[in-house]
Amino acid sequence: MYRSGYVLRRVAFAVVTIYIIATLNFLLFRVLPGSAVTRISRIPNASPELKAAVIHQFGLDKPLWEQYWIYLGQLLHGNMGISYVNQQPVTDNLWTAFTNTIPMVAIGTILALVIGIAVGVLSAVRRGTASDHIGTNLAVLFYAFPTQFLGMMILIFAAGVLPVAGMSDAFELDPSTWGHLLDVGKHMILPVLTLTLTLFAENALIVRSSMLETLGEDYILTARAKGLPRRRIIRAYALRNAMLPTITLIALSLGSIVTGAILIEIIFSWPGIGRALYSAVLSRDYPMLQGGFLVITVTVIVFNLAADLLYAKLDPRIRA
Amino acid sequence: MGAVIDTAGAAAASAGMRIEKNGVIPVLELDDLNVWFADRDRRGGETQILNGISLAIAPGERVGLVGESGCGKTTTILAAMGLLPSSASVSGRVLLDGADILPGGEKTIRSHRWTDIAMVFQGAMNSLNPVKTVGWQIAEAMRVHRVRTGAAADRRVDELLDMVGIPVARRHAFPHELSGGMRQRAVIAMALACDPRVLLADEPTTALDVIVQAQILRLLTDLASELHLALVLVTHDLGVVAETCDRAAVMLGGRIIEAGTIGELYYRGQHPYTRKLFASTPSLKDAKPRDVVAESSALLEVSDLRVSFPIRRSRKASSADGSGAARAHRLVAVDGISFEVARGEFVALVGQSGCGKTTTAQSVLGVTEIDSGAVTLRGETIVGLRRRALKDMRRRVQMIYQDPYESLDERFRVRQTLEEPLRIHGIGDAASRRRAAAEALERVALSADYLERYPHELSGGQRQRVSIAACLVLQPDLLLADEPVSMLDVTLRLGILELLNELRRGSSLGILMITHDLSTAAAYADRIVVMSDGRIVEAGPSYSVVHHPQAEYTKQLLAAVPDPQPADAGVGVDGGVGAGVGAGAETEAGAPRV
Numbered sequence: 001m002y003r004s005g006y007v008l009r010r011v012a013f014a015v016v017t018i019y020i021i022a023t024l025n026f027l028l029f030r031v032l033p034g035s036a037v038t039r040i041s042r043i044p045n046a047s048p049e050l051k052a053a054v055i056h057q058f059g060l061d062k063p064l065w066e067q068y069w070i071y072l073g074q075l076l077h078g079n080m081g082i083s084y085v086n087q088q089p090v091t092d093n094l095w096t097a098f099t100n101t102i103p104m105v106a107i108g109t110i111l112a113l114v115i116g117i118a119v120g121v122l123s124a125v126r127r128g129t130a131s132d133h134i135g136t137n138l139a140v141l142f143y144a145f146p147t148q149f150l151g152m153m154i155l156i157f158a159a160g161v162l163p164v165a166g167m168s169d170a171f172e173l174d175p176s177t178w179g180h181l182l183d184v185g186k187h188m189i190l191p192v193l194t195l196t197l198t199l200f201a202e203n204a205l206i207v208r209s210s211m212l213e214t215l216g217e218d219y220i221l222t223a224r225a226k227g228l229p230r231r232r233i234i235r236a237y238a239l240r241n242a243m244l245p246t247i248t249l250i251a252l253s254l255g256s257i258v259t260g261a262i263l264i265e266i267i268f269s270w271p272g273i274g275r276a277l278y279s280a281v282l283s284r285d286y287p288m289l290q291g292g293f294l295v296i297t298v299t300v301i302v303f304n305l306a307a308d309l310l311y312a313k314l315d316p317r318i319r320a
Numbered sequence: 321m322g323a324v325i326d327t328a329g330a331a332a333a334s335a336g337m338r339i340e341k342n343g344v345i346p347v348l349e350l351d352d353l354n355v356w357f358a359d360r361d362r363r364g365g366e367t368q369i370l371n372g373i374s375l376a377i378a379p380g381e382r383v384g385l386v387g388e389s390g391c392g393k394t395t396t397i398l399a400a401m402g403l404l405p406s407s408a409s410v411s412g413r414v415l416l417d418g419a420d421i422l423p424g425g426e427k428t429i430r431s432h433r434w435t436d437i438a439m440v441f442q443g444a445m446n447s448l449n450p451v452k453t454v455g456w457q458i459a460e461a462m463r464v465h466r467v468r469t470g471a472a473a474d475r476r477v478d479e480l481l482d483m484v485g486i487p488v489a490r491r492h493a494f495p496h497e498l499s500g501g502m503r504q505r506a507v508i509a510m511a512l513a514c515d516p517r518v519l520l521a522d523e524p525t526t527a528l529d530v531i532v533q534a535q536i537l538r539l540l541t542d543l544a545s546e547l548h549l550a551l552v553l554v555t556h557d558l559g560v561v562a563e564t565c566d567r568a569a570v571m572l573g574g575r576i577i578e579a580g581t582i583g584e585l586y587y588r589g590q591h592p593y594t595r596k597l598f599a600s601t602p603s604l605k606d607a608k609p610r611d612v613v614a615e616s617s618a619l620l621e622v623s624d625l626r627v628s629f630p631i632r633r634s635r636k637a638s639s640a641d642g643s644g645a646a647r648a649h650r651l652v653a654v655d656g657i658s659f660e661v662a663r664g665e666f667v668a669l670v671g672q673s674g675c676g677k678t679t680t681a682q683s684v685l686g687v688t689e690i691d692s693g694a695v696t697l698r699g700e701t702i703v704g705l706r707r708r709a710l711k712d713m714r715r716r717v718q719m720i721y722q723d724p725y726e727s728l729d730e731r732f733r734v735r736q737t738l739e740e741p742l743r744i745h746g747i748g749d750a751a752s753r754r755r756a757a758a759e760a761l762e763r764v765a766l767s768a769d770y771l772e773r774y775p776h777e778l779s780g781g782q783r784q785r786v787s788i789a790a791c792l793v794l795q796p797d798l799l800l801a802d803e804p805v806s807m808l809d810v811t812l813r814l815g816i817l818e819l820l821n822e823l824r825r826g827s828s829l830g831i832l833m834i835t836h837d838l839s840t841a842a843a844y845a846d847r848i849v850v851m852s853d854g855r856i857v858e859a860g861p862s863y864s865v866v867h868h869p870q871a872e873y874t875k876q877l878l879a880a881v882p883d884p885q886p887a888d889a890g891v892g893v894d895g896g897v898g899a900g901v902g903a904g905a906e907t908e909a910g911a912p913r914v
Contacts, residue, residue, distance in 0.1 A: 218446035222507075224403055225441075226461050227433030237449055244451075316451060316494040 006312055014305045021297045026071050028293075029286050030064060058084075080294070081287030085280070090291040093276065098295070100167060101272030104188055105261050108195030109254060115196065116203025117239075123204070124211030124242075125234060135204065143201035151194045151267040163187045165269040191268045195261065199253070206249050210242040217241070244315050251307030345418075346376035347550045348400070348437065348518045353412035355392075355399050355574075366409070369395050371574045373412070377550040379517060382541065384561035384582075385554045386597070387571035388809035393554045396571070397520040401437055402429035416518075435465050438516035440507050442523035447507050448495040454506045455481075455491030461513040480509040484539060501532035508539065512547070519544070522554045529672040530836060534880035537564050556810055558601045559839070559882030562586070570594050582886040600814045601884045607842035607866040619830040620661040620684065620798055625693035627654040627679050653679040655854035656693070661798065663828040666821060668841035668862075670877075671851035677834045680851070681800050684832070685717055686710055697797060715745050718791035722803040724783035728775040734761070734786050735771040741794050760789040764819060781812035788819065799823070801833040805840065817844050838881050842866045850874050 055061050059070065074081070080090040116139075123135040142150070155164050163169070168183045175183060214220065215238050223233045262274030269275070273292065280288035312318040353373040359365035370392050377383050385393045398404050400414050402422065413420040421432050441447040448457055458477045462468045468476050478488045484505040486498075495503055504524060511519060521540060525533035541564055544551040553564055561568050562582050569579040570593065578591045589595045628650040654676040661667045671677045682688040684695055686702050695702045702713055721727040728737055738757035742748055748756065758768050764785040775783055784804065791799055801820065805813040821844055824831050835841055841848050842862050849859040850871065858871040869875045 218441055219449045221403065222439070222441055222447040223449070225401055225433055225439040226464070226510075227430045227435070228460070228464055229430075232464070236452075240451055241449070314451065317496045 006318070007309065010305055010308050014301050017301050018298055021301075022072070022075060022294060023068075025290055025294050025297075026068055029290055030067075075294075080291035083280075083285055083288045085283050085285045085288065090287045093288060094273065094291050094295055097271065097273040097276040100270065101261055101265070101274065104191050104270060104272065105195065107188070108192045109199060111192070111196045112199030112203055113250065116200040117207050119200065119204040120207025121211055121234065121239060123208045124215060125238075127212065136208065139201040139204040139208075141201075142197045143205065145198065147194065147198050147263045148267060150197060151191075151264055154190055154194055155267060158190055162189055164190060167271055191264050191270055194264050194267075202253060203246075203250060206246055207242065210246050211238055214238045214242040240314070244311065247307050247311050247314070251303050251310075254303045345378070346415075347379050347417060348552075349376040349413075349415040349418075350374055350396070350400060351413040351415060353396065353399055353414070354410070355395055355404065356409045358407040358409075369408075369574050370399065373574075373576055375569055375576065375579075377518065377552060379550050380545060380548045381567070382544050382551040382553065382565040384565035384568035385552060385571060386556070386558060386561050386568050388556055388597075388811060391571040392574040393571050394522055395574075397439070397522060397552060397554055400520065401433060401439060402426065434461050434511075434516060435467065435514045436516055437518040437520060438511035438514070440504070440511050440519065440521040440524045442526050448503060448510075450495055453492050453494055454486075454498070454510075458491075458506070458510045458513050461510060465514050467514045476513065477509075480512055481506075483512070483543070484509045485535075500528055501536065504528065504532075504536055505539065508536075508543070512543070515547075516549070518550045518552070520552045520554070523556070524553070525560060526555070526557070530838070531672065531876060531880045533560070534882070537882070540564065557882065558598060558810070558884040559603075562884050562886050563882045570597065586884065586886050596811055598884055600811045602813075602837075602839040602843040603883055603885060604839050604842050604866050604878065604881055605883075605885070606839070607862045609861075609863045617663055618660045619663045619665070619698060619828070620832065621694070621696045621699075622660070622680070622684065623658045623694050624656050625654055625658070625680065625683055625695060626652070626656050626691040627676075627683055627688060628652045628691055652854055654683065654690075657851070657854070657856045658693075659849050659856060659859060661830040661832050663797075663830055664824050664826075665847065666824055666831045666833065666845045667847045667849060668833045668835055668845035669849050669851060670835055670838055670841050672836060672877075675851045676854040677851050678802065681719070681802055681832070681834050684798075684800060685719060686713060711745070715741075715794045716797045718794060718796040718799055720784070720787055720791060720799060720801040720804050723807050724780055724787055725807070727787050728783055730775055732775075733771070734773050734775075734778075737775075737786060737790050738771075738793055741790060745794065747794075756793050757789075760792040761786075763792055763823065764789045779812075780808050781815055784808060784812075784816050785819065788816075788823075792823070797828065797830065799829060799831045801831060803835055804833065806835070806837065813840070820844070838866075838877055839883075850877070 059067060062070075078091060080094070082088070083090050083093055086093070119135045119139060123132040126132050158164065163186055167187050168180065169187075219241075220233060220237055223237045228237075261270075261272060262278060264270065265272045265274035266278055273296075277289065277292045279285075280292065350373050353370055354368065355370035356366040356368050359367055373392075373396055375383070375385075375396075385396060387393045395404070399408075399410055402414075402425075404410065410422065412422075414422050416432060416436055421429055448454065452460075455477050458480060459473045462473045462476060467473075477491055481488050481491055486502060486505050486509065490498065490502070495506070498506060508524075519540075524540065525536050528536060537560060540551060540553070543549060551565075553561065555561055565582060567579065567581050568585055569576045570585065570591065571577065572593050578585065578589065578594045585594055586598055589598060631649045631651050657676075657680065659667070659669075669677045669680060679688060683690050684702065686695075686705065690703055693703075697713065697716060700713075702717075705713055732740070735754070735757055738760055739753045742753045742756060747753070757771065761768060761770060766782065766785055766789070770778070770782070770786070775786070778786065788799075788804075799820070804820070805816050808816065817840065820831055820833070823829055833841070833845060838848075842865075845862050847860060848862050848865040850857050850865065850873065852873045858865060858869065858874045865874065866878065869878055
């Protein structure tokens with residue numbers, strides 16, 4: 001299906017980008033003022049010996065380039081260091097955080113995509129009618145809401161009806177598997193709702209304008225002249241072509257969802273990647289931050305790569 | 321097919337047979353068709369677009385629907401297929417075999433689309449779905465209408481492609497992999513998929529080069545007689561109609577003002593508009609021996625100009641023509657050409673798209689880097705100037721662009737558009753600039769009232785006059801006109817060309833017009849330079865190039881030019897082009913143009 005060169009070039013490009021990001025990520029934390037040791041040495045009565053011991057323990061006394069090589073080597077082995085705060089491997093911390101974030105973000109994103117595309121297509125096909133006005137105005141309304149404000153409002157209105165904090169009920173001891181899932185699902189409703197509302201709007205507006213442009217193309221008129229049923233024209237002709245530019249835009253926003261989830265996770269006390277990074281910033285937990293940043297950028301790059309490959313699969317003009 | 325005829329025939333019987341005066345039953349008949357469009361700004365307001373259109377087409381007949389943009393010709397055929405947008409209201413009847421297909425609405429019309437009436441649209445580039453293969457799209461029509469399915473549909477796709485002259489292997493090609501002419505052939509194949517009896521073609525050749533246009537027109541003519549199709553050809557080009565159709569209807573302001581055979585319209589046109597239309601259409605015969613230009617000193621000299629562009633990787637295009645590989649990934653756009661424009665001379669650079677004529681113009685403007693050769697204006701070199709000198713040189717060479725809708729800034733008043741070049745070059749003060757703008761406007765025959773207008777308040781012809789005036793304010797030595805009239809209506813073209821012709825008379829202004837239209841060039845230019853594949857194949861006085869062409873390519877080009885005079889119709893299509901069809905089709909298949 002693809003010309004082999006295209007895939008290879010895209011993948012190589014992604015790998016190089018990841019390497020550059022890893023390097024920048026390393027340098028960023030070396031040039032920042034204030035080190036982890038400064039913070040630890042604020043412990044009353046910390047002797048210079050203790051400070052030196054801590055510096056030595058973390059390997060911060062080695063020359064920068066040596067630290068860099070160690071960093072890269074460890075990274076290749078999947079080792080992102082030990083968290084300064086809880087002394088656990090960063091990889092484990094991140095893994096726990098990610099597994100908590102992913103179901104919430106994935107459900108929210110998929111819902112936002114489905115609703116967004118549906119609203120966008122409907123508004124475009126029925127341009128100028130009441131359903132277009134309602135759909136478009138709703139989308140603009142939610143697009144304009146800052147996430148934190150929308151989250152707070154939902155939290156206030158739903159408090160008492162649905163759980164508003166955490167991932168599960170801490171007081172329910174030894175629940176059955178189903179009971180636990182049900183509990184998590186209940187906790188998930190509000191964060192997912194907030195995420196869906198903020199994301200669907202953007203998708204709906206992008207899909208609508210892309211659809212409108214496509215509906216004006218000559219091949220749509222030809223398809224109508226061919227006597228094709230309306231549904232087929234919308235699906236195989238309009239939506240199929242309108243999705244091409246949309247995919248890139250949506251993939252870009254998918255990458256940033258992980259970061260966008262920070263606000264939602266903090267509002268709803270969801271123990272995910274966003275909250276983990278937030279608290280890592282507060283406690284200057286460098287290895288944790290470094291690892292988190294790296295994982296997030298890699299996610300963005302992977303989503304973009306996926307979008308590039310998908311785009312090429314859908315658009316025969318790209319496969320060159 | 322049989323079933324379709326039976327039901328339609330029964331319906332025709334019940335509606336009462338309608339018989340034309342010559343005894344042939346029309347397959348498609350438009351009867352007093354009126355169309356209104358709802359106004360966008362006025363609620364409830366409507367504008368009438370079509371006014372009492374009646375037209376009958378018999379099987380095997382080829383009818384032209386002629387008119388300028390906005391006359392309602394496209395609306396007519398869209399109405400015939402029920403494809404008008406929902407803001408349109410329609411009255412009148414569209415009779416297929418005597419039965420009105422409109423009253424049943426979308427449902428009944430849809431069953432006739434493609435199976436009875438098929439359509440070929442103007443946008444050869446865009447009327448195919450870019451993400452599906454050509455073969456898939458041809459087969460789709462048959463599948464949806466359940467005319468043929470499975471292997472039978474596959475076989476039919478091959479037959480159709482063969483019929484329109486596309487190699488069968490190309491059925492798996494995507495639209496972007498085909499050249500413009502090939503794409504239009506594919507669209508025609510698609511239109512024939514369900515064996516329609518009426519084919520509506522809306523400007524089917526407008527976007528194509530003249531040689532390809534001749535091939536497509538010939539294909540349509542042949543298919544119409546072979547398949548006994550009723551062909552309606554919508555076009556603004558009288559030459560195309562004269563070469564293709566038996567009869568024509570002239571439209572103006574939503575009405576058919578005159579209809580008849582091509583001969584009747586050409587020789588005995590009753591309506592003044594018909595006569596004006598024919599008079600405005602340039603013909604190769606308009607080229608007359610001219611006096612030698614009085615001032616013969618050279619203004620622009622181009623000698624041994626060579627321009628090439630790097631190509632990204634070796635694509636199909638370069639490997640197909642063999643020479644591409646040897647030239648190490650550079651596309652030679654202009655390959656050592658030399659020509660001159662004298663003071664007060666009108667020279668036309670003629671060639672098909674991709675022949676290098678635009679690149680030549682860009683070199684003369686100094687906006688593209690050249691490989692070798694020299695371009696001089698009054699003996700001073702243009703190439704390789706430093707910024708300040710180049711700016712001064714640019715003042716002396718001004719360009720008129722093809723599309724007057726794109727070339728004017730929508731937010732500038734005409735006065736601003738005309739004064740801006742003076743401001744940029746720091747000429748004069750506010751008062752003198754204002755005077756210069758008014759004078760320039762006068763030279764292009766627009767009154768000073770137009771100074772305060774915005775482009776959207778101007779017609780296409782007026783816009784083009786304003787862009788010419790914007791060149792004139794700088795009092796250039798040379799005007800470069802890149803297809804200056806190809807976006808304009810036929811009757812407006814004459815005015816612009818006359819204006820250009822007038823401007824250079826009695827002044828030292830030289831004009832270099834770039835065009836694909838040999839008949840326009842023949843009618844106005846003193847000399848014609850014919851380009852092909854980056855080289856000049858022939859150059860000389862217009863009269864001798866047109867009447868005594870030397871190069872084979874020029875002969876081919878001349879043969880392909882459609883002529884509005886009906887007597888020549890047969891010669892133009894059957895004589896010269898026949899030989900060109902095979903060769904042309906081969907190069908088209910190989911190299912997609914980008």
